[in-house]
Amino acid sequence: MTRPLPLPGLLPWEDRLIAAAGDQPIPDYGSREWHALPENSAIRVAACVHAAAAWRTYTNPAEIALRLRIELDEARELDRLEHDLDGWTPTLTRRQRASYAKPGPSQLELARRRGDEAAAERAQAQQAALDEAFPLQRHQGAA
Structure with missing residues (x-):
């Protein structure tokens, strides 16, 4: 209280x-x-x-006017920020898309780089299972 x-x-x-x-x-x-x-x-x-x-x-009219003025100012500021963001968001999205589309090493390749034969065998078995389950799709890192 x-x-x-x-x-x-x-x-x-x-x-x-x-x-x-x-x-x-x-x-x-x-x-x-x-x-x-x-x-x-x-x-x-x-x-x-x-x-x-x-x-x-x-309920005082002056207080109501003040609250409305504050609300309108906040709405204008949000609109201005959204307008400013429109200029850079698509560029950033294209850059992100390009970086995400870059292929990375497969589990099999990582296991071979580390010299972990047991992990490499598991990755190879997983890849074989994927290839069998989805024969029309090529999976990255196929041995």
Whole structure:
């Protein structure tokens, strides 16, 4: 349970009722902690006042305009970033495709380079099984 964030433009009477809670943590209105407080608790009242002030502030036309302005600015920035990315993404993709298409050594070739005859025999057996299962496809590293 933490103290709620301060709201912009608290009315003087709201500020007084919230301040009456002192340094005690103020639970969210309607939470389990709020229900556990006595009905005449200044903390319980402060939570109610804070919720009401938050609603009043949230529905204030100036606050709505501010939230919309922030949302539009973020959307414009995302659009600008996407536009900037359009210039380099296809080039990067072509480079990646070219690097991924380069054939690498087969398991058999790697085993032979390492001098591991047992691994080479297993790789050769795997390749033979693949060739038998897929006779129309040529697999890289066929011995």
